Amino acid sequence: xxxxxxxxxxxxxxxxxxxxxxxxxxxxxxxxxxxxxxxxxxxxxxxxxxxxxxxxxxxxxxxxxxxxxxxxxxxxxxxxxxxxxxxxxxxxxxxxxxxxxxxxxxxxxxxxxxxx
Amino acid sequence: xxxxxxxxxxxxxxxxxxxxxxxxxxxxxxxxxxxxxxxxxxxxxxxxxxxxxxxxxxxxxxxxxxxxxxxxxxxxxxxxxxxxxxxxxxxxxxxxxxxxxxxxx
Numbered sequence: 001x002x003x004x005x006x007x008x009x010x011x012x013x014x015x016x017x018x019x020x021x022x023x024x025x026x027x028x029x030x031x032x033x034x035x036x037x038x039x040x041x042x043x044x045x046x047x048x049x050x051x052x053x054x055x056x057x058x059x060x061x062x063x064x065x066x067x068x069x070x071x072x073x074x075x076x077x078x079x080x081x082x083x084x085x086x087x088x089x090x091x092x093x094x095x096x097x098x099x100x101x102x103x104x105x106x107x108x109x110x111x112x113x114x115x116x
Numbered sequence: 117x118x119x120x121x122x123x124x125x126x127x128x129x130x131x132x133x134x135x136x137x138x139x140x141x142x143x144x145x146x147x148x149x150x151x152x153x154x155x156x157x158x159x160x161x162x163x164x165x166x167x168x169x170x171x172x173x174x175x176x177x178x179x180x181x182x183x184x185x186x187x188x189x190x191x192x193x194x195x196x197x198x199x200x201x202x203x204x205x206x207x208x209x210x211x212x213x214x215x216x217x218x219x220x221x
Contacts, residue, residue, distance in 0.1 A: 044202065044212050044213070044214045044215055045151075045159065045202055045204075045212040046212065047210040047211075047212075095158055095159075101206040101210055102149060102161075102164055102206055103159075103161065104161050104170070105161075106158035106159055106160075107158060108157070108158050109158055
């Protein structure tokens, strides 16, 4: 059974950093691209970043370019999202999802609140 | 590409045939998927490539459409179908619609 479990969320002040993790199991992690998708409170879904299977290419939405870094450790079957220079508009539930564009499995999500 | 979903709220009775609409600002070339999100849960993929049913999804769900106009149909609404439904295009960039909240009347 495919499982994706996010961790690392919490309350952080504007301008500070936070690193999210997503532990994957139930499939061969190194075979798949992975992504982060977020959902602001009571709002719609928004793609954030994608990393291909071996980590050699990454893609970001414009609003997070230069501030967020997606990475992976295939030996640990874990996906990461390093978030720097956080802004209030980054407040959201962050989901990790399998595949680059058509997300077929999602984790339960982790909440990130950016507030002073 | 912007996606506009209608209606934003839909109330229907158990057993009803329900139709949800998604309209793109440009041609989506059938790269359109539908997700179901129940309260407090992660989204679940229902339909991809306009009309392909994801493994394990009940056959009462179906998708159709072309160009800029797409539809998700539930042939016989069940209580467990209460959720918000998002359309999603992956033809040009990656964007989600704003969602249709489906309730039982």
